[in-house]
Amino acid sequence: MENKKELRGWLNDFGLSHPLVIGGPCSAETEEQVLKIAHELKDTDATVLRAGIWKPRTRPGNFEGVGALGLKWLKRAKEETGMLISTEVANSNHVDLALEHDVDILWIGARTTVSPFIVQEIADALKGTDKIVLVKNPVNPDLPLWLGAIERLYSADIQKLGAIHRGFSTYEKTRYRNNPNWQIPIELQNRFPDLPLICDPSHIAGRRDIIFDICQTALDLNFDGLMVETHYDPDNAWSDAKQQITPSTLIQMMVDLKIRKSTDTEADYRNALNTLRTQIDVLDHQLIETLGRRMKIADGIGELKRDKNVAILQSRRWNEILGKMILEGEENNLSEEFVLKVFKAIHQESINHQKKIINA
Numbered sequence: 001m002e003n004k005k006e007l008r009g010w011l012n013d014f015g016l017s018h019p020l021v022i023g024g025p026c027s028a029e030t031e032e033q034v035l036k037i038a039h040e041l042k043d044t045d046a047t048v049l050r051a052g053i054w055k056p057r058t059r060p061g062n063f064e065g066v067g068a069l070g071l072k073w074l075k076r077a078k079e080e081t082g083m084l085i086s087t088e089v090a091n092s093n094h095v096d097l098a099l100e101h102d103v104d105i106l107w108i109g110a111r112t113t114v115s116p117f118i119v120q121e122i123a124d125a126l127k128g129t130d131k132i133v134l135v136k137n138p139v140n141p142d143l144p145l146w147l148g149a150i151e152r153l154y155s156a157d158i159q160k161l162g163a164i165h166r167g168f169s170t171y172e173k174t175r176y177r178n179n180p181n182w183q184i185p186i187e188l189q190n191r192f193p194d195l196p197l198i199c200d201p202s203h204i205a206g207r208r209d210i211i212f213d214i215c216q217t218a219l220d221l222n223f224d225g226l227m228v229e230t231h232y233d234p235d236n237a238w239s240d241a242k243q244q245i246t247p248s249t250l251i252q253m254m255v256d257l258k259i260r261k262s263t264d265t266e267a268d269y270r271n272a273l274n275t276l277r278t279q280i281d282v283l284d285h286q287l288i289e290t291l292g293r294r295m296k297i298a299d300g301i302g303e304l305k306r307d308k309n310v311a312i313l314q315s316r317r318w319n320e321i322l323g324k325m326i327l328e329g330e331e332n333n334l335s336e337e338f339v340l341k342v343f344k345a346i347h348q349e350s351i352n353h354q355k356k357i358i359n360a
């Protein structure tokens, strides 16, 4: 798949002056619930109503969705409010039913994106439709797998595509339900700047209090839209109660969020930016040269070690370097996490250089 301006076509057609907002409950519970939320959202920034009909749950015994019946409720919500409707599909049968009920946006969930077989089955079932299809990242932080799923749909001639970032599972508990690993959606944007990218702060957060901050980060990173789980009575929602917010909170959030432009054409801004970018270019050049010089010295040490048959890894020396650099990092306003990442990468490169010399 190539990056093309046309990838943004469906989003541009909405003609929005704000990010695309997809709001609605985690799960459709009753017809009244779906309609009530749709009516509360209809005159807001939310263009699209979402509701899960089939819910993949981690463990059996939890509410697994109302099934196809909910599609009728969504359809009715669309007729009554004019909102577009969207739901998750996880197999070809779901696709057929969603198409029958004229669902406008179908999304593929994280647990489905991991399986190329199922994604292919869904792509085949969607062939020939002009529906919008959004692909959530796989549960594991694997960009090629995410892209692979999008490409399967693209190859099935589905033109209206987008990606949803919902964070990645981790074994260790963090403040997030699913770790955002922002580097991965940034990488996706670098490769496909025109592919619409939507953030799902609800699944990243897993809790209400950090949803706003996640949305702001997404907008700071140039995301095109937000999919936010919304329920008029979040505490009593049948699924994901902790991470849903009320429609009025969503409305207020859209007022409070700072919406960023992708750039600015004013001369003052462009000049100041160019000056600063030139400074960065000079420093980046120096960084690369310095790293190259450092590796040459490591090569020299490699030759010494080869002649004296000494092991490459010298943990004591390495730990001394790390300790010193963390302190110097602090003095230069660099976090320990960053310094460790950079120096571990430098160490690995140095080891690779020496391995070549010793084994030549």
Ligand SMILES: O=C(O)C(=O)C[C@]1(C(=O)O)C=C[C@@H](O)C=C1
Pocket (backbone or CB within 6 Å): 298, 301, 302, 312, 313, 314, 315, 317, 318, 321, 346, 347, 350, 351, 354
């Ligand atoms: O000091 C050494 O022995 C080196 O080979 C250099 C170096 C480094 O790059 O700083 C590389 C490998 C060792 O584990 C320790 C340090």
